[in-house]
Amino acid sequence: xxxxxxxxxxxxxxxxxxxxxxxxxxxxxxxxxxxxxxxxxxxxxxxxxxxxxxxxxxxxxxxxxxxxxxxxxxxxxxxxxxxxxxxxxxxxxxxxxxxxxxxxxxxxxxxxxxxxxxxxxxxxxxxxxxxxxxxxxxxxxxxxxxxxxxxxxxxxxxxxxxxxxxxxxxxxxxxxxxxxxxxxxxxxxxxxxxxxxxxxxxxxxxxxxxxxxxxxxxxxxxxxxxxxxxxxxxxxxxx
Numbered sequence: 001x002x003x004x005x006x007x008x009x010x011x012x013x014x015x016x017x018x019x020x021x022x023x024x025x026x027x028x029x030x031x032x033x034x035x036x037x038x039x040x041x042x043x044x045x046x047x048x049x050x051x052x053x054x055x056x057x058x059x060x061x062x063x064x065x066x067x068x069x070x071x072x073x074x075x076x077x078x079x080x081x082x083x084x085x086x087x088x089x090x091x092x093x094x095x096x097x098x099x100x101x102x103x104x105x106x107x108x109x110x111x112x113x114x115x116x117x118x119x120x121x122x123x124x125x126x127x128x129x130x131x132x133x134x135x136x137x138x139x140x141x142x143x144x145x146x147x148x149x150x151x152x153x154x155x156x157x158x159x160x161x162x163x164x165x166x167x168x169x170x171x172x173x174x175x176x177x178x179x180x181x182x183x184x185x186x187x188x189x190x191x192x193x194x195x196x197x198x199x200x201x202x203x204x205x206x207x208x209x210x211x212x213x214x215x216x217x218x219x220x221x222x223x224x225x226x227x228x229x230x231x232x233x234x235x236x237x238x239x
Contacts, residue, residue, distance in 0.1 A: 042132050043079030050075065050084035053125035056201035057167035062121050070124045078131045081138055083234045084201060085127035090157065090230060092214045102218050112212040120207055126162075126192060127203040128173065128234060136197035137237020142181070143188040147226040154217045157183045157230060161211045164192075167200030175204060183230055194237070 050073055052060045064073040070089070076082035093113040101108065130138060144157055159181045164172040174195035175181065181191050192204055206212065 040133065041079075042077075042134065044077045046078045047075050048078040048129065048131070049073075050127055050129060051167065051201045053085050053127045053201075053203040053205050054120070054123065054165065056127065056165050056203055068122060070122055076129060079133065081128070081130050081132055081234065081236055083126075083140070083232060084129045085125050085203070086232050087124040087126075087230075090212055090214070097218075097221060102221050104218050106218050107215050108218050108221070109213055109215050111210040112214075114209045123205050123207045124209075124212070125203050125205040126232070127201055128192065128198070129201050130194070130197075130199050135236065135239060136194055136199075137239045138194050138198075139176075139190050139235050139237065140192040141188040141233040141235060142183045142191045143231050143233075144183050144185045145228045145231060146185060147228045149222070149224060149226045151222045152216055152220045152226050152228075153185070154220060155185065155228075156215045158213050158215065159183070159191075159206060159211060160213070161208070162204040162206045164202070164204050166198055166202040171195070171198045171200070171202060173198040173202045173204065188231075188233065191232075 050060075052058045053071070060073075062069060064071070070087055071085045072088050074082060074084055074086075076084070091113050092110045095108075095110055097108070126140065128138065128140060130136070144155065146153075147155070160179060162175055162181075164175060166172045172195060173192045176190040176193050181189065183189055183191075
């Protein structure tokens with residue numbers, strides 16, 4: 001058996017030597033190679049319509065231009081990174097308070113009002129589209145602006161019970177702050193991030209208006225309407 005193995009090895013060596021000899025002696029007038037290449041890049045020109053935040057990858061079952069639909073739909077390039085849906089408004093209604101409330105030293109909490117939400121299809125949502133092929137990291141930041149009245153300093157907004165979904169399996173984004181995100185005026189907070197990559201359409205949806213609450217230091221309350229914005233900023237990571 002040992003001799004058979006040795007002869008096989010020798011035969012292979014001889015064949016390899018002959019093959020090498022053929023390549024070396026190739027006729028430059030008869031043999032040529034044709035070079036070929038292909039290049040891929042992010043598609044930054046083809047627009048894509050964001051899909052249903054509740055079931056990413058499927059069409060939105062209602063008209064996003066419906067005045068009652070609570071989210072703004074944004075289109076962008078299929079191979080790009082962009083914020084596809086964001087809530088239009090956080091409305092906390094009108095509340096009657098007295099001096100006893102203001103001097104209580106408490107932080108008053110009010111829930112977002114229920115109307116005009118009438119079905120779960122009208123739930124508020126955040127959706128991110130990531131169609132890039134070269135990078136994967138992204139983080140969505142949120143910050144509460146100062147109020148136009150210059151009042152209500154120290155107010156925060158919280159979002160609870162958001163549920164994440166993804167177009168592709170096992171690519172749900174991560175709620176950075178967990179079950180409750182507190183959005184303040186002092187600095188931006190990380191709300192959502194790739195986990196570790198979240199391609200296509202991925203979302204965070206909260207199904208009850210009361211999942212969004214405003215928390216106002218009682219001593220800062222003054223009569224009148226106070227308006228502010230929650231500013232969302234999508235940041236592409238290095239990788």
